[in-house]
Amino acid sequence: MDIDQLRSFLAVAEELHFGRAAERLHIAQPPLSRTIKNLERELGTRLFDRNTRSVRLTASGHALIGPAQEVLEALRRAEGAVQSAEDGEVGTVRIAFAGVSTHRLVARLARVVRSQSPGIKLELSSQNFAQPAMKKLVQGETDLALGRWDVIPADVQTQVVMTDSLVVALPDSHALAGAQHLSIARLAGDGFVSLPPHEGAVLPDRLRRLASENDFVAEVVQIAPDTQTALALVSAEVGCHLTVASVAENVTDPHIVFVPLEERSLDVDLRVAWRRHDPSPALRAVLNEVLALDNSEDR
Numbered sequence: 001m002d003i004d005q006l007r008s009f010l011a012v013a014e015e016l017h018f019g020r021a022a023e024r025l026h027i028a029q030p031p032l033s034r035t036i037k038n039l040e041r042e043l044g045t046r047l048f049d050r051n052t053r054s055v056r057l058t059a060s061g062h063a064l065i066g067p068a069q070e071v072l073e074a075l076r077r078a079e080g081a082v083q084s085a086e087d088g089e090v091g092t093v094r095i096a097f098a099g100v101s102t103h104r105l106v107a108r109l110a111r112v113v114r115s116q117s118p119g120i121k122l123e124l125s126s127q128n129f130a131q132p133a134m135k136k137l138v139q140g141e142t143d144l145a146l147g148r149w150d151v152i153p154a155d156v157q158t159q160v161v162m163t164d165s166l167v168v169a170l171p172d173s174h175a176l177a178g179a180q181h182l183s184i185a186r187l188a189g190d191g192f193v194s195l196p197p198h199e200g201a202v203l204p205d206r207l208r209r210l211a212s213e214n215d216f217v218a219e220v221v222q223i224a225p226d227t228q229t230a231l232a233l234v235s236a237e238v239g240c241h242l243t244v245a246s247v248a249e250n251v252t253d254p255h256i257v258f259v260p261l262e263e264r265s266l267d268v269d270l271r272v273a274w275r276r277h278d279p280s281p282a283l284r285a286v287l288n289e290v291l292a293l294d295n296s297e298d299r
Contacts, residue, residue, distance in 0.1 A: 001039065001042055003071070005035055005036075005038065005039040005042075006072060007025065008032055008035045008039070009036065009061075009064065010065070010068050010069065010072070011024050012032070012036060012055065013057055013061060013064075013065055016054075016056065018033060018050075018055065036048065046061075047060055047064060048061055091121070091281070091283075092120070092282065093120060093123070093143050093144065093280070093282050094123040094125065094141070094143045094144070095122060095123070095124050095142065095143065096126075096132075096136050096137065096141075096144070097125070097126060097133065097146040098126075098127040098129050098133045098146065098148075099129075099147065099247070100227050100228065100247050100250050100251075101162075101164070101246035101250065102147070102270065105146070105161065105162065105270070105293065106146065109122075109286075109290055109293065110124070112293070113286060113289055116289065117286075120285060127147075128225065128226045129198070130145075130149055130200070130202065131149070131200040133145040133146070133147050134147065134156070134200075134273060137275065138275075143274065143280065143286075144272060144273070144274050144283065144287065144290070146273075147273070148164075148202045148269070148271065149200065149202070150200065150267075151200060152273070155275060155276050155277070157273070157276045159271060159272055160270070160271055161272045161290055161291065162246060162269065162270040163269050163270075164244045164269050165244065165245045165260065165261070165264055166206060166242060166243075166245075166260075167242075167243060167244065167248050167258045167259060167260050167261060168182070168240055168243075168258070168261060169230075169240065169241040169242075169256050169257070169258055170234065170240055170256070170258075171235065171237040171257070172256065172257050173255075174257070176259065179259050180260075181259060181260045182262065183214070183261070183262045184210045184214055184242075184263060188214065190219070190239065191219050191238070191240070192218050192219060192221065192239050192241065192242065193220075193221065193234060193238055193239040193240065193241045194218075194222075194230075194241070195227065195230060196225065197223075206242060207242045209266065210261075210263055210266070222238055222239065227247060230243070231243075231251060231256060234256050235253050235255040235256050245260065246270065272291070274287060
């Protein structure tokens with residue numbers, strides 16, 4: 001028993017006329033009659049009582065209608081599932097994101113995907129820093145990564161999803177807390193709270209480079225494991241902290257003031273990264289949603 005036989009059987013069962021059923025199936029009547037006879041031979045029973053004037057279903061024919069319809073419906077569902085996967089409407093996309101500044105963007109993306117592509121499941125993984133997110137991407141442990149990187153592996157492609165700039169977090173008691181903007185040189189005598197200076201860490205690198213360009217070495221008084229801890233130390237008047245404007249807009253601590261830096265030449269924009277030759281249609285669908293977001297709302 002095959003799909004064509006079941007389609008032919010149902011057409012005849014619904015029309016109760018071989019000529020009309022053949023026309024509906026866009027075939028000639030003799031091949032249709034042979035198909036029904038072959039199906040009856042395989043099943044070992046007659047499905048229709050037919051003569052020159054009428055066609056009627058036998059008891060066996062009546063019994064076959066339900067199962068035949070179920071088989072064809074299962075086939076339609078299978079074809080639809082395959083097409084949906086091909087179109088990127090279903091699947092799982094893993095996203096690794098790093099830093100406080102990505103949280104609102106990721107939340108908005110999740111809402112959009114849930115609304116526009118309910119067949120796609122997002123697996124979200126928060127990382128303290130961008131380098132682990134990139135490592136997961138390169139090793140195939142995630143499909144998209146959000147973060148800031150100076151070095152991009154050859155098989156990875158990136159695009160800016162949110163422009164950003166450097167600011168300094170100061171205790172509200174600091175003498176420069178009321179400044180509209182300032183040069184890093186004015187903080188040459190201050191202590192800094194820094195994130196860990198591991199390989200590829202963007203903000204510790206920017207602190208070192210900016211200080212060097214302004215002829216001083218930044219005094220790091222404490223290393224914080226993450227941005228939230230660094231800002232808590234600023235609030236406690238332990239030191240200043242170099243961060244980005246998007247972080248500032250997610251902080252409500254009244255004891256911290258964020259002052260933009262005059263030095264704006266160093267890239268700290270937020271990027272989305274993906275493996276260049278990843279064939280996943282679901283990945284492409286989510287990536288398109290990321291790039292379509294109006295990220296000014298996250299600033």
